[in-house]
Amino acid sequence: MKISQKAQACNLSPMRKFHPYAVEAKAKGKKIYHLNIGQPDIETPPNYYYAIQNFDNPVLEYAASPGMPVLINAIQHYYDKLGIHYEENEILITTGGSEALQMLMLSILDEGSEVIIPEPFYPNYNTFVKSAGGVIRPITTTPEGGYRYAFREKLEEAYNENTRAIMFTNPGNPTGVVLTPEELRTIADFAKEHELYVIGDEVYREFVYGGENLATIGQFPELADNAVIIDSVSKRFSACGARIGAIITRNKELQQNLLKFCQARLSVATLDQVASAALYRVGPDYFEKVRKEYKLRRDTCYKKLLEIPGVVVKEPQGAFYMMAALPVDNADSFQKWLLTDFDDNGDTVMFAPGEGFYATPGRGLNEIRIAYVLKQQDLERAMDLLALGIKKYNETHK
Amino acid sequence: MKISQKAQACNLSPMRKFHPYAVEAKAKGKKIYHLNIGQPDIETPPNYYYAIQNFDNPVLEYAASPGMPVLINAIQHYYDKLGIHYEENEILITTGGSEALQMLMLSILDEGSEVIIPEPFYPNYNTFVKSAGGVIRPITTTPEGGYRYAFREKLEEAYNENTRAIMFTNPGNPTGVVLTPEELRTIADFAKEHELYVIGDEVYREFVYGGENLATIGQFPELADNAVIIDSVSKRFSACGARIGAIITRNKELQQNLLKFCQARLSVATLDQVASAALYRVGPDYFEKVRKEYKLRRDTCYKKLLEIPGVVVKEPQGAFYMMAALPVDNADSFQKWLLTDFDDNGDTVMFAPGEGFYATPGRGLNEIRIAYVLKQQDLERAMDLLALGIKKYNETHK
Numbered sequence: 001m002k003i004s005q006k007a008q009a010c011n012l013s014p015m016r017k018f019h020p021y022a023v024e025a026k027a028k029g030k031k032i033y034h035l036n037i038g039q040p041d042i043e044t045p046p047n048y049y050y051a052i053q054n055f056d057n058p059v060l061e062y063a064a065s066p067g068m069p070v071l072i073n074a075i076q077h078y079y080d081k082l083g084i085h086y087e088e089n090e091i092l093i094t095t096g097g098s099e100a101l102q103m104l105m106l107s108i109l110d111e112g113s114e115v116i117i118p119e120p121f122y123p124n125y126n127t128f129v130k131s132a133g134g135v136i137r138p139i140t141t142t143p144e145g146g147y148r149y150a151f152r153e154k155l156e157e158a159y160n161e162n163t164r165a166i167m168f169t170n171p172g173n174p175t176g177v178v179l180t181p182e183e184l185r186t187i188a189d190f191a192k193e194h195e196l197y198v199i200g201d202e203v204y205r206e207f208v209y210g211g212e213n214l215a216t217i218g219q220f221p222e223l224a225d226n227a228v229i230i231d232s233v234s235k236r237f238s239a240c241g242a243r244i245g246a247i248i249t250r251n252k253e254l255q256q257n258l259l260k261f262c263q264a265r266l267s268v269a270t271l272d273q274v275a276s277a278a279l280y281r282v283g284p285d286y287f288e289k290v291r292k293e294y295k296l297r298r299d300t301c302y303k304k305l306l307e308i309p310g311v312v313v314k315e316p317q318g319a320f321y322m323m324a325a326l327p328v329d330n331a332d333s334f335q336k337w338l339l340t341d342f343d344d345n346g347d348t349v350m351f352a353p354g355e356g357f358y359a360t361p362g363r364g365l366n367e368i369r370i371a372y373v374l375k376q377q378d379l380e381r382a383m384d385l386l387a388l389g390i391k392k393y394n395e396t397h398k
Numbered sequence: 399m400k401i402s403q404k405a406q407a408c409n410l411s412p413m414r415k416f417h418p419y420a421v422e423a424k425a426k427g428k429k430i431y432h433l434n435i436g437q438p439d440i441e442t443p444p445n446y447y448y449a450i451q452n453f454d455n456p457v458l459e460y461a462a463s464p465g466m467p468v469l470i471n472a473i474q475h476y477y478d479k480l481g482i483h484y485e486e487n488e489i490l491i492t493t494g495g496s497e498a499l500q501m502l503m504l505s506i507l508d509e510g511s512e513v514i515i516p517e518p519f520y521p522n523y524n525t526f527v528k529s530a531g532g533v534i535r536p537i538t539t540t541p542e543g544g545y546r547y548a549f550r551e552k553l554e555e556a557y558n559e560n561t562r563a564i565m566f567t568n569p570g571n572p573t574g575v576v577l578t579p580e581e582l583r584t585i586a587d588f589a590k591e592h593e594l595y596v597i598g599d600e601v602y603r604e605f606v607y608g609g610e611n612l613a614t615i616g617q618f619p620e621l622a623d624n625a626v627i628i629d630s631v632s633k634r635f636s637a638c639g640a641r642i643g644a645i646i647t648r649n650k651e652l653q654q655n656l657l658k659f660c661q662a663r664l665s666v667a668t669l670d671q672v673a674s675a676a677l678y679r680v681g682p683d684y685f686e687k688v689r690k691e692y693k694l695r696r697d698t699c700y701k702k703l704l705e706i707p708g709v710v711v712k713e714p715q716g717a718f719y720m721m722a723a724l725p726v727d728n729a730d731s732f733q734k735w736l737l738t739d740f741d742d743n744g745d746t747v748m749f750a751p752g753e754g755f756y757a758t759p760g761r762g763l764n765e766i767r768i769a770y771v772l773k774q775q776d777l778e779r780a781m782d783l784l785a786l787g788i789k790k791y792n793e794t795h796k
Contacts, residue, residue: 001595001623002562003655004530007505012654013463013661044458052450052669060442060639065411095493095641098663102500106529107405111509127662131504132402133531164400197399225399241458241668243493256410257401263411264525265496269667270639271450 010127014356017332021339022350030343033374033382036350038173040320040373042238042290044279051278052271063267066259067093067246071273074280075231075246084218090250092258093268097203097232097245101128103261104228104247107254108197109134114162115199118149120323120357120364122173122201137163138359143325143367146314147175150183155190165197166190170215171204174357174369175323176298176316178208179215188220191227197254198223203232203245204319206287209295212317224250235320237279238290244268244276294320297372297379304383308390323354325367328393331355332365337397338389349385408525412754415730419737420748428741431772431780434748436571436719438771440636440688442677449676450669461665464657465491465644469671472678473629473644482616488648490656491666495601495630495643499526501659502626502645505652506595507532512560513597516547518721518755518762520571520599535561536757541723541765544712545573548581553588563595564588568613569602572755572767573721574696574714576606577613586618589625595652596621601630601643602717604685607693610715622648633718635677636688642666642674692718695770695777702781706788721752723765726791729753730763735795736787747783 015037022032066072072091079086094100101124109115111133117125119138129136139154141147155166166187171178179187191198200217208214217227232245247258301322305313310327328334331353338348354367372379413435420430464470470489477484492498499522507513509531515523517536527534537552539545553564564585569576577585589596598615606612615625630643645656699720703711708725726732729751736746752765770777 001593001649001652002506002508002511003651004504004506004508004511006508007655007658010655010658010662012658016463016661039459041457043456046456048458049453055447058441058444059439060446060637061437062638065414095497095667096663099493102663106402108400108402110400110402110404111531113400113402124662124664127658131659131662133509195399239458240460241665243665243667251399253401254399257405257408260405260408260410260525261529263414264408264522264529265494265500266522267639267641269493269641269670271669272667 006131006133009130014123015352017356018335018339018350021336025339025348029346031347033347033349033378033385035370035372035374035382036352038235038321038371038373039240040235040238041375042293044239045237045282045286047278047281048239048242048275051275055271055274060270063270063273065262065267067091067268068270068273068277071244071277074277078280079218082214082216084216086248089255090248092247092255092262093273094245094247095268096234096243097201097230098124100230100245100247101125102131103258104199104230105129105132105134106261107257108164112162113164114160116155116158116163116166118168119359120147120174120354120367122169123356125167136359140360140363143312143314143323147172147177147323149177150179150186152186152190155187159194163194163196165199167199167201169201169204171207171318172321173204173319174321174352176319176321178212178317181215184215184217188217188223192222196226197228198226199228199230201230203230203235206236207291207294207320208318209291209298210317218248226251228254233276233279237282239276239279242272242276244272294372296376298322300376300379301370301372301383304380304387308387320372322370322372323367324370326390328366328390329397330365331368334389334393337393342389342392344385344388347381347385349382349389351386404529404531407528412521413750415754416733416737416748419734423737423746427744429745431745431747431776431783433768433770433772433780434750436633436769436771437638438633438636438718439773440691442637443635443680443684445676445679446635446637446640446673449673453669453672458668461668461671463660463665465489465666466668466671466675469642469675472675476678477616480612480614482614484646487653488646490645490653490660491671492643492645493666494632494641495599495628496522498628498643498645499523500529501656502597502628503527503530503532504659505655506562510560511562512558514553514556514561514564516566517757518545518572518752518765520567521754523565534757538758538761541710541712541721545570545575545721546581547575548577548584550584550588553585557592561592561594563597565597565599567599567602569605569716570719571602571717572719572750574717574719576610576715579613582613582615586615586621590620594624595626596624597626597628599628601628601633604634605689605692605718606716607689607696608715616646626652631674631677635680637674637677640670640674642670692770694774696720698774698777699768699770699781702778702785706785718770720768720770721765722768724788726764726788727795728763729766732787732791735791740787740790742783742786745779745783747780747787749784
């Protein structure tokens with residue numbers, strides 16, 4: 001029996017690579033501080049659970065394929081408050097941002113089509129692009145440059161006749177980079193000029209820490225046919241297990257083709273849609289509170305990293321990740337060592353080694369992604385463990 | 399901006415084709431009896447709702463990518479009772495049977511790979527196969543032959559060097575055909591000989607009406623590497639809106655590749671998994687009761703169809719669909735006419751015209767699929783409307 005070439009070209013998640021070592025370390029009684037996955041500890045607004053408890057149809061029926069009106073209307077209202085109006089048929093509900101990405105790639109990529117993506121990037125983009133027959137054309141960024149990517153000349157270098165789209169996470173996972181209005185404009189102009197889709201994965205939109213206005217690729221009227229927003233309730237409301245996302249676009253031809261995939265999979269889970277609509281009823285105070293909490297964590301991580309000799313890091317402006325270069329020979333070996341050979345009073349720490357976030361071989365070898373999803377006190381301890389680990393590792397690996 | 403060739407090759411659902419006419423008919427005050435969609439009216443076991451109400455994690459977290467142990471164990475237990483034991487890692491939880499099919503096709507099909515599927519078939523197979531670059535090679539069946547398809551010579555005719563898999567819905571949607579043990583054996587032997595995947599879409603397994611044992615393609619030990627079961631709670635427990643399915647296979651290489659897609663989309667909805675595990679706690683009396691209800695409906699539909707002059711139909715043995723040839727020139731025109739020009743005391747009826755269930759052009763033009771998902775009394779009225787409609791349509795269309 002054969003396995004498809006596209007499946008073979010995909011990989012298992014680099015974030016799960018050290019899972020077996022973590023299991024072993026825990027079995028030996030070690031406590032692990034997890035900075036390796038983006039599962040926030042923030043409570044899901046209880047509206048979610050209330051809405052489900054009030055659901056009273058004794059038959060759990062299919063929802064409409066493009067999504068339930070109650071949720072589409074809630075998302076419309078959210079964007080209205082950002083100053084951008086979408087019609088109902090411009091919002092398609094998906095099973096998480098993941099299904100949104102999968103459907104979108106299947107709809108726009110042929111064998112050998114290229115997507116420009118700044119690296120380091122969210123590793124699952126690999127699977128969505130490759131399984132649709134596409135190729136990622138990376139714009140390489142560096143720790144020293146604060147991982148900024150929106151430069152006209154970089155875009156031109158990456159572009160060729162096979163390019164179909166530019167895609168980026170903004171605010172950035174794994175880098176925390178938030179595009180400035182000028183940078184967003186640079187990308188918008190480039191996409192318009194070359195008639196490219198410009199795909200903004202904006203699931204972290206609410207998490208910006210410098211008082212910036214919340215920005216979106218949807219704000220440019222001239223990009224009506226180019227712009228596609230990937231959205232999700234997972235991070236916005238700490239509801240990762242709901243698997244509710246959306247594709248938002250004004251491009252009618254694209255909508256019609258996406259709808260084919262929506263119809264083929266019939267519908268998105270009914271209760272999760274009803275409950276996600278209720279999430280959107282939280283007030284601005286909810287976002288302010290969460291933003292404040294993450295900002296505190298960002299500040300803690302950043303400050304602690306600056307104190308470690310040899311670390312290269314610039315202050316990230318958003319999401320709940322930061323990327324840093326460590327003064328170690330190899331972040332993979334270092335992570336493995338932290339789980340197998342290191343502890344401080346029985347404690348150790350996990351992060352995501354950088355290599356898996358790059359498409360270019362050999363990049364990111366001494367970098368790590370930190371997800372600051374732990375409470376303040378745990379975060380401080382985790383960062384101290386990182387500092388101590390680097391010191392000890394370098395003493396024993398010369 | 400370009401749309402991919404594979405998306406262009408897909409179609410909107412043929413089941414939704416007459417939706418605009420239905421909306422218009424309803425606006426004019428007509429009552430429509432819906433036999434066109436497979437949304438059962440049977441109540442979802444309340445275990446589902448109880449389980450959700452008892453969920454007490456304040457953070458709605460991601461589940462594990464391959465599925466939650468509580469649900470995997472429930473499915474293991476269900477198959478144990480059928481006499482087939484699966485290990486935990488042989489069951490991958492998916493977002494409905496739909497995601498199972500999508501992941502599977504992406505994992506096994508390259509550009510031009512072929513899948514043998516008896517026609518008429520579930521129309522969404524088109525999108526899953528085509529979006530993975532594959533081609534459906536149909537085995538054509540007929541109303542006169544009771545839509546039976548498992549013949550050695552038919553399989554040989556359809557096979558060529560590009561064939562990767564044989565796929566079928568058993569019990570059948572749209573035909574209601576249930577494979578006999580000998581037919582299942584014919585397919586199993588053929589798949590083994592030619593080293594093909596044999597994909598049993600067995601979501602209707604519990605719905606057989608002749609007292610047959612519940613059968614599965616998983617029952618052949620020699621097919622350990624070939625057999626893949628597509629499963630779902632949607633029809634089994636009348637929980638279509640849960641979007642919980644599974645891929646079951648002992649093929650380790652396939653498992654590893656499917657896992658890449660599972661990890662890329664992170665997880666399946668947490669609450670729906672917890673609640674679906676609770677569904678599996680219903681006793682055999684639940685299935686007996688539901689089976690009895692559907693059998694009564696099957697008998698009603700079949701008896702009523704036999705009374706209509708010129709209809710060709712054989713007694714279907716399972717699922718909750720039947721396919722029949724009508725004495726009309728064209729089932730599409732007839733359906734449209736039923737919505738726009740016909741009523742009996744303000745009532746009319748909808749079914750799914752047959753053409754969309756075939757891959758071969760020109761097939762199924764005078765056939766329809768009937769989903770017997772209505773209560774007995776409504777079903778009788780609907781079938782009377784069909785009989786009256788055929789009579790009147792033929793009087794005015796000569």
